Amino acid sequence: MSAPTTYRQPISRLWWTKKRTYFLFVMRELSSVFVAWFAVFLMVMLIAIGRSEAAYQSFLNWAALPVVVIVNLVALAFLVLHTVTWFALTPQAMEVRIGGRKVARVKMVRVAGKTVPAATVVRIGGRRVPPGMVIASQYAGLIVVSAFITWLVLR
Amino acid sequence: MTKPRLEPLLWLLFSGGGVIAAVFLPVLVVLFGLAIPLGWVRPDYDHLHAVLSYWLTRLVVLGLLVLLLFHWAHRFRYTLHDGLQLRRLEAPLAALCYGGAVVGSVAALLIVLTL
Numbered sequence: 001m002s003a004p005t006t007y008r009q010p011i012s013r014l015w016w017t018k019k020r021t022y023f024l025f026v027m028r029e030l031s032s033v034f035v036a037w038f039a040v041f042l043m044v045m046l047i048a049i050g051r052s053e054a055a056y057q058s059f060l061n062w063a064a065l066p067v068v069v070i071v072n073l074v075a076l077a078f079l080v081l082h083t084v085t086w087f088a089l090t091p092q093a094m095e096v097r098i099g100g101r102k103v104a105r106v107k108m109v110r111v112a113g114k115t116v117p118a119a120t121v122v123r124i125g126g127r128r129v130p131p132g133m134v135i136a137s138q139y140a141g142l143i144v145v146s147a148f149i150t151w152l153v154l155r
Numbered sequence: 156m157t158k159p160r161l162e163p164l165l166w167l168l169f170s171g172g173g174v175i176a177a178v179f180l181p182v183l184v185v186l187f188g189l190a191i192p193l194g195w196v197r198p199d200y201d202h203l204h205a206v207l208s209y210w211l212t213r214l215v216v217l218g219l220l221v222l223l224l225f226h227w228a229h230r231f232r233y234t235l236h237d238g239l240q241l242r243r244l245e246a247p248l249a250a251l252c253y254g255g256a257v258v259g260s261v262a263a264l265l266i267v268l269t270l
Contacts, residue, residue, distance in 0.1 A: 013240050026238050032230035035176045038184055039223040039259065043266055045187060046216070049207055050270045053200040063192035072188035079180045086177040138177075146182035152206060153186055153198050 031082035034075040041072075087138045165229050165253070172226025175219055204270075213267045220263040221256075228256035 012018075016026040041063075048059035062068060190196050206212055232252040235241050241248060 011240055015240075016238060026234070029230055029234040029238065031176075032227045032234065035172070035180065035223050036227035036231070036259075038180060038188065039220050039227070039263075041188065042183070042216075043220065043259075043263060046207065046266050046270060049200070049204055050266065056200050056203075060192050063188070064194075069189065069193065072184060075188065076181065076184045079176065079184055082173075083177040083181055086173050142178050142181070145178050149179070149182050150186065153203070154196055155202075 027078070028081060028085045031078040034078040035082070037071065038075055038079070083142065087135050087142075090134060090138060165225070168222060168225035169229035172222035172224075173230075175222045176226055179219060180223075208270045213270055217263055217267045220267075221260045224256040224259040224263070225253075228252040 016022040045056075045059055045063075048055040063072075186196075191198065207216070229252070232248055235248055236245065
């Protein structure tokens with residue numbers, strides 16, 4: 001038996017800089033780094049709050065350092081990109097069938113190493129819910145959650 | 156490659172964390188990352204401490220942190236894997252990412268318990 005001789009063209013490590021859509025795809029996937037950053041940031045804050053008022057104050061002094069503020073500004077940009085792209089993908093990647101039938105899969109999208117069917121249709125009571133409505137309802141959820149957290153923290 | 160049976164669970168954690176990140180993180184970054192440190196708003200310490208030490212808040216915060224960490228682990232694993240073409244490092248990368256999320260989750264649990 002001979003070894004497989006199929007030629008696999010090597011892919012450059014910088015393949016994602018070659019096209020705008022590839023670049024945006026990688027930026028979207030990179031948003032996870034800022035998800036992790038902010039989870040750690042929150043944990044440091046929680047440790048400080050759990051300790052004492054003085055510890056919380058020194059956390060605030062650290063968080064107000066220009067470099068930390070800049071990282072958080074960049075994080076905000078990436079997290080907004082995550083929110084927008086995630087909401088846009090949801091009606092595509094989701095498969096909700098309430099009183100409906102299975103729907104033809106039109107195209108595939110790739111998220112975090114997994115290829116998922118796109119253009120899946122959400123049906124409620126057999127009626128098709130337009131993807132725009134799915135996206136809009138997510139933004140409504142975002143607004144409600146944001147308002148609630150702001151109220152909880154600042155009241 | 157992690158055990159094939161684990162993969163759907165990891166993808167579930169990834170997508171759960173993705174929803175949480177999309178819905179919760181923008182407002183949390185604006186509040187705790189910018190507005191409060193820069194002094195635009197100043198909730199007092201006792202109020203923050205009281206809100207955060209309530210059992211339901213602790214439970215929600217723990218759930219959020221765990222999902223966010225696993226979201227990061229799964230997505231970052233594939234960012235390195237596909238983005239940098241590091242296919243040969245598949246096993247160590249997976250161990251590093253999910254291991255990091257596990258360590259972070261244990262830390263989150265301990266932090267939430269001491270609030």
